[in-house]
Amino acid sequence: MSDRDAIEETGAPKSAEYTDESILWEGKPSQIVNLPTYLWWGGISVAILIFKSMWDDGMATQYPPLVDLIIAWSTTGVHIVAAISMLYAYLAIRYTHTTITHNKIKEVRGITKIFRQELFCEISDVKDVKSPPAGLLALFGLASIVMETSDNDQPTIKIRAIRNRSQVVERFLPVWRELKVERRGYFSD
Structure with a gap:
């Protein structure tokens, strides 16, 4: 019997699966940053x-x-x-890539494999999501997202100069809220 079957039999909520790594959003910053x-x-x-x-x-x-x-x-x-x-x-900027799944936020930075850095943060560790004013990026239809976390490796996650910021936030917020509520007993702040 797998962990998933055990959860389904006990009647625990099915939506907070710890193995669900389906992608909510992935992308790179625009070169306009440069x-x-x-x-x-x-x-x-x-x-x-x-x-x-x-x-x-x-x-x-x-x-x-x-x-x-x-x-x-x-x-x-x-x-x-x-x-x-x-x-x-x-x-x-070319080799900076951010992926948001149902459980994690993965940031990859670094020009070569020697210097590549992969940082992972659980979505339930995110404390706050901010959408700062776009400023001059708005002239190009771009904006940024800033997430404050309780993760020691990444106290702040900045997703810079992306298109359709509001759609990314609309996809992220329901998943984030659901995970915060369901995991509160195990991973609360």
Whole structure:
């Protein structure tokens, strides 16, 4: 006899199955989150390109060749740092994934398998669900969800820049409330 059969025979509620891992929602943040990073490093790169073109068009004539070499290496270094920063920002968001099932919230972060971090939180550990103002994300039809938990590994879960926030919250809240009521005796705060 399985645990499920035992629960059904005793007349205990059937809805709080601890093995139900059907997905309520899964998704990734939008790359719009990186817009400030792209604008910052893009602006610096354009400014460096303008300075370098002015330097090559005549400013360099009054300085010794060593200064010209230092300027060339410095501008190249800034372009490399800008490209690496923008690539890292892109990949960090690209490899962030959140899955909400009927029992758990799973967050996966990390660019490579070596640095990948998988964090799990029971839905019954969620204390509060907040929908902060979308701000500039609203211009792109995006919003965020913030969940405060009693989990030591994840005191705050932030699901950033997603579409249809209200639908995600509408799916999540009934399951969360049901689990809080049914598991209160075992996992209460």
